[in-house]
Amino acid sequence: MKMSEIASILDCRVLCCEDHMNSDVFSACGSDMMSDVLAYVKNQAVLLTGLVNTQVIRTAEMMDMVCVVFVRNKMPTEDILRVAEESGIVVMTTKHRMYEACGMLYASGLNRAEAGHAEGDGRE
Amino acid sequence: MPKVTAVNNEILYYRFDVDGDNFTSAGEASVQTKRILRRVGFPPEAIKRVSIAMYEGEINMVIHASGGVAELYIEEDRVVIVLTDHGPGIENVELAMQEGYSTAPDNIRSLGFGAGMGLPNMKRYTDGMEIETKVGEGTKITMTVNV
Ligand SMILES: Nc1ncnc2c1ncn2[C@@H]1O[C@H](COP(=O)(O)OP(=O)(O)OP(=O)(O)O)[C@@H](O)[C@H]1O
Ligand SMILES: [Mg+2]
Numbered sequence: 001m002k003m004s005e006i007a008s009i010l011d012c013r014v015l016c017c018e019d020h021m022n023s024d025v026f027s028a029c030g031s032d033m034m035s036d037v038l039a040y041v042k043n044q045a046v047l048l049t050g051l052v053n054t055q056v057i058r059t060a061e062m063m064d065m066v067c068v069v070f071v072r073n074k075m076p077t078e079d080i081l082r083v084a085e086e087s088g089i090v091v092m093t094t095k096h097r098m099y100e101a102c103g104m105l106y107a108s109g110l111n112r113a114e115a116g117h118a119e120g121d122g123r124e
Numbered sequence: 125m126p127k128v129t130a131v132n133n134e135i136l137y138y139r140f141d142v143d144g145d146n147f148t149s150a151g152e153a154s155v156q157t158k159r160i161l162r163r164v165g166f167p168p169e170a171i172k173r174v175s176i177a178m179y180e181g182e183i184n185m186v187i188h189a190s191g192g193v194a195e196l197y198i199e200e201d202r203v204v205i206v207l208t209d210h211g212p213g214i215e216n217v218e219l220a221m222q223e224g225y226s227t228a229p230d231n232i233r234s235l236g237f238g239a240g241m242g243l244p245n246m247k248r249y250t251d252g253m254e255i256e257t258k259v260g261e262g263t264k265i266t267m268t269v270n271v
């Protein structure tokens with residue numbers, strides 16, 4: 001699914017790195033705990049979160065994620081957007097809540113096409 | 125900005141100060157390290173492992189130890205990260221290494237951290253991890269990732 005499709009499904013406002021919107025992503029995850037994202041995410045490319053701080057962007061960058069969606073109309077600060085811009089991470093905001101936003105993307109087929117993709121470089 | 129020194133022909137050395145008073149800037153050393161390793165041309169999988177381990181360690185220095193120093197040694201076939209702080213030290217390393225063990229206060233959890241996953245994650249993503257720590261003096265963590 002292209003990031004532009006994610007933006008239209010969730011009726012997002014795109015706040016940063018709009019030029020990357022044509023790239024394909026295959027999976028997403030939703031979490032407010034960056035500890036869990038760092039520990040459990042494998043190859044998910046999109047992070048949906050209700051947490052707003054710079055570490056959300058840094059966590060995404062460390063995990064090689066390419067897109068952050070803030071839920072419930074949360075607005076990142078200029079500082080956060082600057083960090084995202086430097087990292088080339090697409091940032092969007094949606095009015096939907098976490099549960100709805102994840103459900104809408106899942107129902108639209110995100111994640112399912114690439115079942116088995118989640119093995120990644122997991123080192124148990 | 126990191127200090128760069130060529131230790132000899134084969135090893136690149138970088139040193140980053142990690143500011144303990146600034147949660148917003150936490151992780152900058154890891155971001156820079158990731159960029160340096162990309163420039164060196166290491167495989168993405170190895171870079172990701174270094175990034176995650178170093179970032180967890182950097183965040184720990186900021187939230188548990190009021191900052192410290194991160195050092196990076198890039199060798200031909202491995203990356204060594206040394207994190208040194210003068211924080212409170214870790215009383216029981218075995219306990220701290222357990223998933224879910226955390227002494228982080230609620231205000232840290234509201235920032236998205238403090239699930240007690242960092243140290244086990246650092247071990248999982250590296251090929252070697254050594255913790256030297258003394259209560260009241262500080263902590264030194266050395267991690268190696270083979271490329
Ligand atoms: N550099 C350090 N100095 C002092 N104590 C530390 C340091 N690093 C970790 N600890 C101690 O070890 C515990 C476990 O660390 P770990 O990184 O696994 O979890 P956390 O930082 O509490 O939460 P998370 O990493 O999931 O955000 C911490 O809660 C803290 O008590
Ligand atoms: Mg931690």
